[in-house]
Amino acid sequence: xxxxxxxxxxxxxxxxxxxxxxxxxxxxxxxxxxxxxxxxxxxxxxxxxxxxxxxxxxxxxxxxxxxxxxxxxxxxxxxxxxxxxxxxxxxxxxxxxxxxxxxxxxxxxxxxxxxxxxxxxxxxxxxxxxxxxxxxxxxxxxxxxxxxxxxxxxxxxxxxxxxxxxxxxxxxxxxxxxxxxxxxxxxxxxxxxxxxxxxxxxxxxxxxxxxxxxxxxxxxxxxxxxxxxxxxxxxxxxxxxxxxxxxxxxxxxxxxxxxxxxxxxxxxxxxxxxxxxxxxxxxxxxxxxxxxxxxxxxxxxxxxxxxxxxxxxxxxxxxxxxxxxxxxxxxxxxxxxxxxxxxxxxxxxxxxxxxxxxxxxxxxxxxxxxxxxxxxxxxxxxxxxxxxxxxxxxxxxxxxxxxxxxxxxxxxxxxxxxxxxxxxxxxxxxxxxxxxxxxxxxxxxxxxxxxxxxxxxxxxxxxxxxxxxxxxxxxxxxxxxxxxxxxxxxxxxxxxxxxxxxxxxxxxxxxxxxxxxxxxxxxxxxxxxxxxxxxxxxxxxxxxxxxxx
Amino acid sequence: xxxxxxxxxxxxxxxxxxxxxxxxxxxxxxxxxxxxxxxxxxxxxxxxxxxxxxxxxxxxxxxxxxxxxxxxxxxxxxxxxxxxxxxxxxxxxxxxxxxxxxxxxxxxxxxxxxxxxxxxxxxxxxxxxxxxxxxxxxxxxxxxxxxxxxxxxxxxxxxxxxxxxxxxxxxxxxxxxxxxxxxxxxxxxxxxxxxxxxxxxxxxxxxxxxxxxxxxxxxxxxxxxxxxxxxxxxxxxxxxxxxxxxxxxxxxxxxxxxxxxxxxxxxxxxxxxxxxxxxxxxxxxxxxxxxxxxxxxxxxxxxxxxxxxxxxxxxxxxxxxxxxxxxxxxx
Numbered sequence: 001x002x003x004x005x006x007x008x009x010x011x012x013x014x015x016x017x018x019x020x021x022x023x024x025x026x027x028x029x030x031x032x033x034x035x036x037x038x039x040x041x042x043x044x045x046x047x048x049x050x051x052x053x054x055x056x057x058x059x060x061x062x063x064x065x066x067x068x069x070x071x072x073x074x075x076x077x078x079x080x081x082x083x084x085x086x087x088x089x090x091x092x093x094x095x096x097x098x099x100x101x102x103x104x105x106x107x108x109x110x111x112x113x114x115x116x117x118x119x120x121x122x123x124x125x126x127x128x129x130x131x132x133x134x135x136x137x138x139x140x141x142x143x144x145x146x147x148x149x150x151x152x153x154x155x156x157x158x159x160x161x162x163x164x165x166x167x168x169x170x171x172x173x174x175x176x177x178x179x180x181x182x183x184x185x186x187x188x189x190x191x192x193x194x195x196x197x198x199x200x201x202x203x204x205x206x207x208x209x210x211x212x213x214x215x216x217x218x219x220x221x222x223x224x225x226x227x228x229x230x231x232x233x234x235x236x237x238x239x240x241x242x243x244x245x246x247x248x249x250x251x252x253x254x255x256x257x258x259x260x261x262x263x264x265x266x267x268x269x270x271x272x273x274x275x276x277x278x279x280x281x282x283x284x285x286x287x288x289x290x291x292x293x294x295x296x297x298x299x300x301x302x303x304x305x306x307x308x309x310x311x312x313x314x315x316x317x318x319x320x321x322x323x324x325x326x327x328x329x330x331x332x333x334x335x336x337x338x339x340x341x342x343x344x345x346x347x348x349x350x351x352x353x354x355x356x357x358x359x360x361x362x363x364x365x366x367x368x369x370x371x372x373x374x375x376x377x378x379x380x381x382x383x384x385x386x387x388x389x390x391x392x393x394x395x396x397x398x399x400x401x402x403x404x405x406x407x408x409x410x411x412x413x414x415x416x417x418x419x420x421x422x423x424x425x426x427x428x429x430x431x432x433x434x435x436x437x438x439x440x441x442x443x444x445x446x447x448x449x450x451x452x453x454x455x456x457x458x459x460x461x462x463x464x465x466x467x468x469x470x471x472x473x474x475x476x477x478x479x480x481x482x483x484x485x486x487x488x489x490x491x492x493x494x495x496x497x498x499x500x501x502x503x504x505x506x507x508x509x510x511x512x513x514x515x516x517x518x519x520x521x522x523x524x525x526x527x528x529x530x531x532x533x534x535x536x537x538x539x540x541x542x543x544x545x546x547x548x549x
Numbered sequence: 550x551x552x553x554x555x556x557x558x559x560x561x562x563x564x565x566x567x568x569x570x571x572x573x574x575x576x577x578x579x580x581x582x583x584x585x586x587x588x589x590x591x592x593x594x595x596x597x598x599x600x601x602x603x604x605x606x607x608x609x610x611x612x613x614x615x616x617x618x619x620x621x622x623x624x625x626x627x628x629x630x631x632x633x634x635x636x637x638x639x640x641x642x643x644x645x646x647x648x649x650x651x652x653x654x655x656x657x658x659x660x661x662x663x664x665x666x667x668x669x670x671x672x673x674x675x676x677x678x679x680x681x682x683x684x685x686x687x688x689x690x691x692x693x694x695x696x697x698x699x700x701x702x703x704x705x706x707x708x709x710x711x712x713x714x715x716x717x718x719x720x721x722x723x724x725x726x727x728x729x730x731x732x733x734x735x736x737x738x739x740x741x742x743x744x745x746x747x748x749x750x751x752x753x754x755x756x757x758x759x760x761x762x763x764x765x766x767x768x769x770x771x772x773x774x775x776x777x778x779x780x781x782x783x784x785x786x787x788x789x790x791x792x793x794x795x796x797x798x799x800x801x802x803x804x805x806x807x808x809x810x811x812x813x814x815x816x817x818x819x820x821x822x823x824x825x826x827x828x829x830x831x832x833x834x835x836x837x838x839x840x841x842x843x844x845x846x847x848x849x850x851x852x853x854x855x856x857x858x859x860x861x862x863x864x865x866x867x868x869x870x871x872x873x874x875x876x877x878x879x880x
Contacts, residue, residue: 014668021622022608022661024672093857189809290856292626390876394840399786460580460858463638464645466626536866536874546584546591546860546880
């Protein structure tokens with residue numbers, strides 16, 4: 001028999017760490033996602049590019065007198081409540097899988113499945129929205145903008161055609177999703193490199209456009225805009241035409257400040273900005289995930305998005321004119337200009353330089369595959385968590401040479417493409433976004449409930465975590481949870497109260513939609529439990545906590 | 550007759566079944582150790598196997614100030630407590646995270662900061678005292694339940710831990726020897742291939758191969774045997790970790806991102822490929838939790854997340870020549 005003598009040199013050798021710990025020579029765990037990368041992951045869902053190009057200015061035509069600074073300021077508590085609910089719970093349960101992992105462990109596995117079904121459906125609907133937006137807010141308007149700049153009927157026609165043709169919208173949208181899935185298929189090293197590169201391209205394009213706008217006087221913009229559109233409108237003052245058309249259509253171009261109309265704006269801003277918790281889905285791969293940095297990072301990312309939107313919006317309002325932005329987004333654009341008045345369209349016209357236009361248009365277009373990639377993190381990690389828990393075949397966890405869960409990624413792409421097809425045939429552009437938001441709020445509400453109850457429901461997790469701070473005698477995580485629940489209820493109420501403005505034609509239909517989703521989650525749990533029990537596997541054991549005594 | 554997914558599969562169909570709960574890398578988490586011992590009745594298994602790395606990696610000095618205030622830096626935060634109850638809660642939180650609390654005067658804390666030898670000795674004393682407490686608890690629980698408990702140390706455990714395990718009445722140490730688990734032969738080894746941390750139990754691949762081969766050759770029927778190697782087999786998907794620079798223990802970056810590589814043992818893999826045991830149990834790489842097969846051998850790394858207070862484990866049922874059920878659980 002071979003035997004090993006204990007090596008006298010291989011004994012304890014300790015050191016003192018910078019934080020004051022005594023640590024000994026032992027192997028260490030290094031997780032792959034740095035806090036910096038996690039900040040980027042949390043920032044992207046609320047990236048200012050999306051808000052500024054896809055609806056920010058539109059709401060002022062819907063809610064005249066609503067003040068964007070008031071709206072943005074009121075959105076911050078909502079962001080903080082959700083971010084700290086997710087962040088503190090993620091620090092307690094630093095496992096990949098996000099809401100599923102949190103809710104299944106804190107409340108009940110069935111609740112975890114309901115949450116993740118809602119979250120996944122929201123993710124798929126969001127991907128469908130991103131697919132549509134890639135064409136109708138990205139490539140289409142981009143081609144039209146370049147066509148107008150270059151006076152190329154071919155580009156204008158191409159941009160208009162792909163926006164209106166169902167086949168083109170599906171094909172290009174699905175291809176964009178495939179590209180996003182490809183970002184994930186190469187493993188973290190590959191994914192993070194692409195993620196961070198695209199992030200800086202997108203952010204750089206937005207900064208370039210905004211800084212240029214900052215140094216563009218209002219008079220200069222009006223002059224450039226008129227010159228830009230004159231060949232198409234045959235009007236020497238297209239700027240004034242936009243104002244006149246909107247006023248004629250009943251849009252209030254000089255509304256006085258209205259608190260009542262600032263409140264619904266909060267709901268709209270929330271649809272872009274309360275998702276700064278995305279790193280929760282990769283918590284098991286996050287460095288220092290157990291520290292309070294996880295929550296701070298989420299909160300900081302959310303607030304940073306809002307702050308940038310506020311600052312950049314102020315620049316655009318200054319350069320383009322507040323009344324003009326309300327008018328242009330309220331239907332005042334000349335019919336000869338078949339594109340939305342996005343910041344990149346307006347700035348392309350204002351600068352009149354092809355290279356500049358290409359830079360800001362393509363940097364904007366890249367945003368959509370980037371956010372779709374971020375969105376795909378959720379179902380892929382959730383499927384991984386499902387498979388580890390035994391409620392999905394282990395085959396789903398198959399990883400390629402790069403460590404990427406290729407099967408889960410492929411399934412996510414197929415489901416996203418199918419949802420896009422459904423969305424194009426059955427729902428309006430904003431209806432998809434509204435459904436996605438409302439269904440996601442169910443999951444976020446369940447996580448917030450976890451925040452409320454975790455100190456009592458999982459006291460050992462709470463006591464062992466960094467999340468034990470109290471305010472007015474109450475655990476901060478509980479306060480954040482209460483805030484999270486109120487946030488979800490508030491946004492829900494806003495959407496239903498202003499259903500027409502949010503493109504929500506039949507609110508009753510949504511309850512059926514949500515009911516089916518929850519019913520499917522319950523059915524899935526029962527079927528999975530039944531099938532696994534036939535194999536001698538009790539999936540209840542996966543979630544069950546062994547009593548320590 | 551029921552077919553397909555409706556057909557009930559009997560895990561005991563092909564002979565006498567052995568049911569096992571396997572876990573590894575609890576790293577000083579008192580809660581995880583207690584859960585490990587409680588797993589037998591909870592999961593209704595007849596055998597508990599612990600795959601090594603029992604001891605914690607860090608100690609948190611709690612400074613007792615003259616005014617009766619206790620202070621400590623813990624998970625990035627400065628904690629300050631005064632009452633006995635608060636002190637107890639602080640110690641529990643430290644233990645929950647797999648570290649050892651140590652209360653001392655400011656002078657004592659400073660002396661141990663400055664004196665490497667004194668600190669090393671303190672570590673050894675605290676680790677062994679704690680492990681003795683664990684073994685005593687295991688003896689008591691196993692005696693009451695009649696469950697079989699097997700344990701080895703891991704690469705992070707000092708060699709002095711073995712004597713504590715050997716002294717146990719009910720925990721069967723199995724390092725470097727052939728034991729029987731429910732009618733299956735089992736060999737076990739705590740050694741791993743070299744790591745950048747220079748942990749207490751490391752060996753170069755060739756020597757490790759020779760050592761493992763010597764163990765494996767004692768097995769009369771490998772097709773029914775269990776090989777418990779703390780090191781996972783190389784490039785098996787159970788051994789993926791970030792590459793670390795051995796000189797300064799920083800993560801190796803490639804193109805601005807951490808480089809992921811297989812870090813398992815080639816010797817362990819070669820032995821598994823050559824002997825094709827029924828089951829191979831591993832640990833060591835916490836973040837590479839999973840189940841895979843090498844040839845006919847089912848290989849399991851349950852992973853570890855001991856700081857969460859949940860024990861990562863695997864439930865396994867063995868018939869004479871088959872693994873009839875395996876399931877990763879978090880208890």
